Amino acid sequence: MNEAQRAALKAASGWYARLCSGASDASEQQAWQHWYDADEQHRQAWQQVEMLREQMGLLPGPIASSTLRGVDHGRRRLLGSLAVVGLALPLGWFAWHSDTRRYWLADYRSDVGERRQWQLSDGSQLMLGTASAAQWHTDGQRRLLRLVSGEAMIDSPNETRPLLVETRHGLVRCQGARFCVRSDEQSSQVAVLEQRVEVAPLHDLQAMQPLAAGQQLRFDVERLGPQRPNDAATAAWTQGSLIALDQPLGEVIAELARYRHGVLRLDPALAGLKVSGSFPLADTDRALAALEHSFPLRVVRRSDYWLTLVPRGV
Structure with missing residues (x-):
């Protein structure tokens, strides 16, 4: 060429x-x-x-x-x-609009800390997690949902028209299934709860790979990651919970930060501390209080919008 x-x-x-x-x-x-x-x-x-x-x-x-x-x-x-x-389209739309413009152009949006649910025109149920947005298009041949940002759970009826879910990293396709999709700057993740889907990365859309119920994988624009089984944490956000299973505290705090306004920081000395538990996403202050009670750390508050977790005794 x-x-x-x-x-x-x-x-x-x-x-x-x-x-x-x-x-x-x-x-x-x-x-x-x-x-x-x-x-x-x-x-x-x-x-x-x-x-x-x-x-x-x-x-x-x-x-x-x-x-x-x-x-x-x-x-x-x-x-x-x-x-x-x-x-390799269909993701030219993601390249054309800025992140902010994509969010405000979206048909469905949720604010920071929100979980919202809608019924789409085909009867599908759509739930968006915190600070998420999606575009919806349907016609006589296909159903298309663009996950602009954040995370979504889709419960789609089985019908002849394929349901296509786009992220900036690739495509998920099914006839009918219940599954979660999450997308950030680096990669996207899909977890199948019922039925099955097919997944392909942006730069190889012809290489659709099946993904069965109970399985999940992460993908970027170049390739699909390995399949692994779902666990109790996989769709916990749809019930308003963050479930940590021997998870580094840095990852837990990064997730809680998505559900609150302002700055939530963690002392690097605590990042590798392994924690387990169930934490409410609708009340991140209560989640932080539970961490402070159960682990050797304390929460330092500069204001309601600037919090830092430091080792206890510092």
């Missing part, structure tokens, strides 16, 4: 993200048409992007001219080139 082809693919990816965002207007669509008509390489790049979306069942609708419909499916061999340059 030469530089001109790479540039055309990058431009096609950007246009696709904009036109699929739901925020484009007539002038932007006209500008896309001008770009599309200007060069044969532009048209070829657009076809490659559409083929990838079509292969994954993700085309959101007829946003391009009818001349793009009769694509030569023999060109699917070119999909690997898209992955090489990091253009």
Whole structure:
């Protein structure tokens, strides 16, 4: 692939993200048409992007001219080139919007410390954990949920249309299942509670791997991590609890910090201390008091929004 082809693919990816965002207007669509008509390489790049979306069942609708419909499916061999340059959609939407803009554009949002639940238009139940957001799209062929940030539990009815859950790192697909998905800057995690799903990383969306009930895995844009069994902590957040099972205190505090405003710091000397217990996410002050009572540490309060855990006696 030469530089001109790479540039055309990058431009096609950007246009696709904009036109699929739901925020484009007539002038932007006209500008896309001008770009599309200007060069044969532009048209070829657009076809490659559409083929990838079509292969994954993700085309959101007829946003391009009818001349793009009769694509030569023999060109699917070119999909690997898209992955090489990091253009394996459907995640162009994540690249196009900033984190803050994605959050406020989302159909469903929760605040810090909140857990919220909705019924989606297909009958699925969606629960979002703290500071989370999701976009929802459905049509006659597919159901698509973009996890913009944070964590979600999806309980989806079994039907012929696939349910697709996007994160910035890849894709989860099922016909019907109950599962949790969590996404941060580095990676995403999926844990299946009932039925089964398939998972693929962003840069290899053709390599769907099955994941059965009772199993979980973490993935980034390049690869899937090893499968491991769920445990009592896996979906505890949906019940408002953080369950620690011989877990480093640093990880516990990092999780509690997600559920409160302000700064929650930990003295590095305590980071490796192993703790076990169940802690309420709706009342992080009570959770911190329980840690202070049970382990050799104390909570130093500069204010209600600035807390530090230090070794007891310091």
